[in-house]
Each structure stands twice: as C-alpha cells, then as structure tokens.
Amino acid sequence: MPAPERMLTHLRHAITLVRGTRGRRGHTVWLENCTEVLVAGDLHGQVPHFQLLLKAADLAHHPRRHLVLQELIHGKYRYPHGGDKSHQLVDLFAALKGQFPHQVHYLPGNHELAQWTNRPVMKADENQNALFREGVLEAYGPTYGPQIYETYLELFRCLPVALRTPNNVLITHSLPATRSLPLFDPRKLERDNYDSEDLEPGGSIHSLLWGRDTSPDAAANFLRKMGCDWLVSGHIPCPEGFAVPNDRQVIVDCAESPGGYVLFPADRPLTHQDLVAGLRTI
Numbered sequence: 001m002p003a004p005e006r007m008l009t010h011l012r013h014a015i016t017l018v019r020g021t022r023g024r025r026g027h028t029v030w031l032e033n034c035t036e037v038l039v040a041g042d043l044h045g046q047v048p049h050f051q052l053l054l055k056a057a058d059l060a061h062h063p064r065r066h067l068v069l070q071e072l073i074h075g076k077y078r079y080p081h082g083g084d085k086s087h088q089l090v091d092l093f094a095a096l097k098g099q100f101p102h103q104v105h106y107l108p109g110n111h112e113l114a115q116w117t118n119r120p121v122m123k124a125d126e127n128q129n130a131l132f133r134e135g136v137l138e139a140y141g142p143t144y145g146p147q148i149y150e151t152y153l154e155l156f157r158c159l160p161v162a163l164r165t166p167n168n169v170l171i172t173h174s175l176p177a178t179r180s181l182p183l184f185d186p187r188k189l190e191r192d193n194y195d196s197e198d199l200e201p202g203g204s205i206h207s208l209l210w211g212r213d214t215s216p217d218a219a220a221n222f223l224r225k226m227g228c229d230w231l232v233s234g235h236i237p238c239p240e241g242f243a244v245p246n247d248r249q250v251i252v253d254c255a256e257s258p259g260g261y262v263l264f265p266a267d268r269p270l271t272h273q274d275l276v277a278g279l280r281t282i
Helices: 004-019 047-057 087-099 110-117 128-158 186-190 204-210 216-226 272-277
Strands: 028-030 036-042 065-070 104-107 162-164 169-172 230-233 242-246 249-252 260-265 279-281
Touching: 004 087, 004 128, 036 047, 036 169, 036 249, 047 065, 047 087, 047 260, 065 087, 087 104, 087 128, 110 128, 110 204, 186 204, 216 230, 216 242, 230 272, 242 260, 242 279, 249 260, 260 272, 272 279
Parallel strands: 028 162, 036 065, 065 104, 169 230, 230 249
Antiparallel strands: 036 260, 162 169, 242 249, 260 279
C-alpha cells in the first residue's frame, strides 16, 4: 500500500491525465494512435485478474495497443475490519495511467455511478457504497482516508463513459433498455458536465450504465443511434467469462474465474465474427 500522501498525488495526476486523454470530447474518447484494443470485463476488485490482463496487454511492447478496464469497484475481498479492498484497483489504474497515459482507459459502470451519486447498491443485504468507503478509511486512516475517498469520487465523475475505435467499434459498460432508448441522447456523452437528470433513472447516463437489454433489436437500435457497427460491453455476469448475445455485440466479464476479455484490431474493417474470434479468458 503506497503512503497516503503519495496516493493522493497519483490520483490527482490520473484525473489530469484522464481529462487530457487524446481524442476526448466530453465523456467520450475517440481512440487515437490505435491499432489494437484489449477490453476487460468488470473487475470488481479482482487484483489477480488485473495482473493477468496487464501481462496479456503487454503495453510496453505494443505502443499502439489500448487497454480498457471497466467497473473496478465493489468486490468481495475485505480488510480485517470488514472494509472493501476494491479501491486498490483504482490505485493500480492511477499508477498505470501515469505510465501509459494514452493507452489505458477506465470505463465506469453502474457501481462507480452509484458511489459518486450516493445511490446505495445492496448485495446480500450489504451496502456496497458504505463498504467501499470503509475500506478506503481502513486502508488510509482518518487523516488521509476522507481526502482520498473524495478524490476517488472526482475521478469517477470525470471518467469517459464511451470509447470509439477507428473502425467503428463502440465500447460501453452497457446499453439502454429498449424502453429507455427513445429518450437516450448521444450528444450528452460529449458534454464536459452532466445535467442532474442525466444521472437519474431514465436519464441518458443512468440508462447507459444500468441497462440489461441484450436483445438483437436493442443492440442494433443503440448502435444505429450511436453511429457505430459493433458493441463491446460488460455489466452482465458471464459464467464462461464472455457471452455473444446477438450478432452485433460481445460481453466480457472478469468478476469471477474464468475472467473474460476481447482483443481485436482497430485499424481495419471488422465483422462480428472477427470480434467473436478475439474473445479470451484468463
């Protein structure tokens, strides 16, 4: 565990780098200098999976490969007094962003949204938001813990919610349900600041991060609205590490074992079969 004051420096630097990522427009990033993309599934505190993904990405030897990590927080690992350890993955992201500022991206999920908007997520009768905060305080103490916690929330607020590749693959945590799609406004993803209604149930950001509709029509209509061909997402638990719910989308999940990811080229046209061929497990 790094010294608290050092961690604060890393996190604040990561926020600056996230905001300054090449190709960023509001909360969307058009990936630049990009020939390959590795997208990991929801990590939820899985540090061992993070380490394996980092090895698979091998960014130092692939300077035009991008790594996309998603939904890092709210995991099953606990400190001795019960706090959630998943903030450690956010710390690791901050360090990695400093090392590869334009190759590494953190895609937030509904859990990050719930944490920074203070809408509790309950699982097995436990408040995941409270456990996360308790873990930060347990790790960094009463003096620095609150400062680091608030800096995490600032980071969550500024993370991009959509990534676009040069060959028209869209990467998001999820997609709006069919009933929410008529009100979904892609232009809101390109704004620097969210309106409060965007974060409410039914709002564009909330529906993007919470939706679970994986029907062929939902995927096709969402992609049409976003102007993209294919979708890589997470959010849905996948016992095999990944799933192919329709002919426009793949889903990856790293919360359990096996963990799933997809590695695909970004510098040439793709078919759905090409995208499916890039699915892997760790």
